[in-house]
Amino acid sequence: MHSIFLRYLDETARQGSIRKAAAVLNVSSTAVNRKIIAVEEQLGVRLLSRTAEGVELTAAGRIVLEHCRRTLMEYRQVQLRLGDIRDLRAAHIGIATIDSVSMEFLPRVLDLFQQEHSATSFTINHCQPEEVMSAVAAGEADIGVSFLLDLHPDVRAVARRGAAIGIILRADHPLAERSSLSVHDIADYTLVRTTDARGRHSIIDQVVTDSMVQSQATLFTNSLPLARQMILAGRGIGLYTRLGFLSELESGSLRFVPLDAQQLNDLRIGVLISSKRPLEPASAVMCDMIADRLKRLNLG
Structure with a gap:
């Protein structure tokens, strides 16, 4: 149903009169009446009972009016939300x-x-x-x-x-084609990992440190750009998620290989x-x- 009809029926129901509704809407009463009659013919039911004193909604009219008011309310809410979006400038x-x-x-x-x-x-x-x-x-x-x-x-x-946290390494690294790796598989390579994930509450420490050989070389850093450059230079393999290496993984210069550690894979x-x-x-x-x-x- 046309949006004009929604307003016409809503106001007519409020005023109890087509003439009064037309005055509020600033249109002719003929225009309001014709629009409502056109929808009545389209639906095959009478929406208004017309009397000398004005109009009253029929049972069908009350059902349609409920739809009209719900639609108008939702439209006003959309307008408010769009207004909020337009005001994002500040x-x-x-x-x-x-x-x-x-x-x-x-x-x-x-x-x-x-x-x-x-x-x-x-x-x-x-x-x-x-x-x-x-x-x-x-x-x-x-x-x-x-x-x-x-x-x-x-x-x-x-x-x-x-x-998941796994192993980030160069595409030409000997382990790059593996489908998964264990902690023992990476024991002979310098491990690059974040300084921030250390300590007794660290999931990485719980999974990795307990299984690492004591002699394994590790580079701890709180600089992800430094870690990325070290990995790209072939100076180590990283223990990270994919998030910090999106471009390199997309280009294929680096690979991500999952580590056989359920706790890290479930993150x-x-x-x-x-x-x-x-x-x-x-x-x-x-x-x-x-x-x-x-x-x-x-x-x-």
């Missing part, structure tokens, strides 16, 4: 994320977002997974992207994706927001975009 979005996300994935999403909303400003901080969680819970960040370990009670994940990454506070319109659009792009990645 928005500021805070994002807390682990470093691998900010290497390539997040810049790609930011580029897409700013094509439509170029004046939106951002604060982006690198954090440890537990710090990402705390920042979102405390309202210091609108959105978090991190491994999903123990969720804070004030935080919820709006998107989840498997993000998941997610998009986090507060469970206590609603997102502002700009942050909601950005959150949806991050979630959508995350789902498209090959992180297995």
Whole structure:
């Protein structure tokens, strides 16, 4: 049914009169009457009972009016949401994320977002997974992207994706064609891994360190760009997710080989927001975009 009819029937029901409805709508009463009669003929039912005092809805008319008002309300809600999106120009979005996300994935999403909303400003901080969680819970960040370990009670994940930690190595490395590797398979090679995933609570330490030979050379660094250059130079093999090496994996210069460690293969990454506070319109659009792009990645 045409949107004009929706307004005509709604106002006629409110006024109890076609003439009064036409006056409110600033159209002729003939136009209102003709439109309603045309829809009655189309539906094959009478919507109005016309009397000398005015009009009353028939049973069919009440059903159609319910549809009209629901449709008009939904349309107004759409208009409000579109207005919010148009007003993103003055928005500021805070994002807390682990470093691998900010290497390539997040810049790609930011580029897409700013094509439509170029004046939106951002604060982006690198954090440890537990710090990402705390920042979102405390309202210091609108959105978090991190491994999903123990969720804070004030935080919820709006998107989840498997993000296994495995071995990153050059395409010409002797182990590059393997379908999977054990900790003992990598014992003779210098291992490049993050400084941040160390300590008694580290899943990597629980899986890898206990099985490594004591003499294995290891390069610990909190710099993912340095780790990437060392791996590309053939100075070691990395212990990371795919996230920080997207371009190299896409081009084929680096390979990802899963490690035979269930705990590392079961890791998941997610998009986090507060469970206590609603997102502002700009942050909601950005959150949806991050979630959508995350789902498209090959992180297995």
